[in-house]
Amino acid sequence: MAAKIIDGKRIAAAVREEIRTRAAALTERSGIVPGLAVVIVGENPASQVYVRNKKRACEEAGFYSVVIEMPGDTPQNALLDKIEELTEDPKIHGILVQLPLPPQIDERAVIAAIPPDKDVDAFHPENVGRMMLGEPRFLPCTPAGIMKMLELEGIPVEGKDCVVIGRSNIVGKPMAMLLMQANGTVTVCHSRTKNTEEIARRADILVCAVGRAGFLTADMVKEGAVVIDVGMNRNAEGKLCGDVDFEAVSQKASYITPVPGGVGVMTITMLLENTLRAAESHETVH
Ligand code: GUN
Numbered sequence: 001m002a003a004k005i006i007d008g009k010r011i012a013a014a015v016r017e018e019i020r021t022r023a024a025a026l027t028e029r030s031g032i033v034p035g036l037a038v039v040i041v042g043e044n045p046a047s048q049v050y051v052r053n054k055k056r057a058c059e060e061a062g063f064y065s066v067v068i069e070m071p072g073d074t075p076q077n078a079l080l081d082k083i084e085e086l087t088e089d090p091k092i093h094g095i096l097v098q099l100p101l102p103p104q105i106d107e108r109a110v111i112a113a114i115p116p117d118k119d120v121d122a123f124h125p126e127n128v129g130r131m132m133l134g135e136p137r138f139l140p141c142t143p144a145g146i147m148k149m150l151e152l153e154g155i156p157v158e159g160k161d162c163v164v165i166g167r168s169n170i171v172g173k174p175m176a177m178l179l180m181q182a183n184g185t186v187t188v189c190h191s192r193t194k195n196t197e198e199i200a201r202r203a204d205i206l207v208c209a210v211g212r213a214g215f216l217t218a219d220m221v222k223e224g225a226v227v228i229d230v231g232m233n234r235n236a237e238g239k240l241c242g243d244v245d246f247e248a249v250s251q252k253a254s255y256i257t258p259v260p261g262g263v264g265v266m267t268i269t270m271l272l273e274n275t276l277r278a279a280e281s282h283e284t285v286h
Pocket of ligand 1: 096097100141142
């Protein structure tokens with residue numbers, strides 16, 4: 001049977017409408033306008049697209065947003081100075097430094113320099129630790145967006161066999177943690193896993209975050225599985241596509257997310273949610 005396509009755009013639109021309403025209420029109550037600063041270093045074309053989309057989403061939600069573009073040869077200290085300036089800016093509640101960074105900059109030093117209460121990516125070690133302990137301040141945007149999709153589609157996680165393919169700090173690791181916290185039984189596969197195909201075939205919920213077009217083929221998917229595609233690749237014709245062989249897998253899965261229009265729009269939605277939460281927390285502090 002053909003899978004139900006999880007419409008990320010529709011779900012994201014509904015969640016963003018709620019965020020917009022909450023933001024307007026916050027502004028009305030306290031004069032606070034949620035503010036996000038996005039810093040991009042260099043001219044990675046994919047990053048430029050993501051940053052543009054983040055800015056547009058902020059504007060649509062009624063947020064204040066600034067994009068800071070720095071040249072590709074920016075020294076690390078200049079980026080750290082910029083982060084300090086944004087840290088002290090009361091209009092800015094969330095700071096996001098777009099990854100990847102050029103080789104002269106140590107990504108870990110940059111992430112550690114963002115104050116945890118403005119770290120709307122939830123990449124700072126303190127926020128990673130809090131999430132791991134089940135006491136999150138912010139949730140990492142992509143995994144949180146996927147959990148929101150599952151919840152709003154009425155797909156239960158409890159007791160399910162969940163397989164995450166990919167172990168990045170941004171997606172794979174936190175995804176596994178959130179699925180486990182939702183009482184799923186989680187297996188993580190990665191480039192050194194010997195029998196990924198076989199493990200994938202056991203999954204009730206299969207999250208693929210590998211970064212290779214056409215990686216997940218239909219023979220790796222159990223009949224009726226829920227398939228979440230985190231890939232953002234360009235195929236030979238330059239078209240945006242995920243990690244999943246959508247045509248074939250959608251004949252076997254019960255639910256599937258498309259690319260574009262799936263996980264990506266939810267990621268940005270959760271970034272708005274985190275920025276709003278950061279702004280809302282200022283209401284009680286001041
Ligand atoms: N690069 C790819 N995804 C992300 C993300 O979620 N946040 C940041 N800061 N950079 C990214």
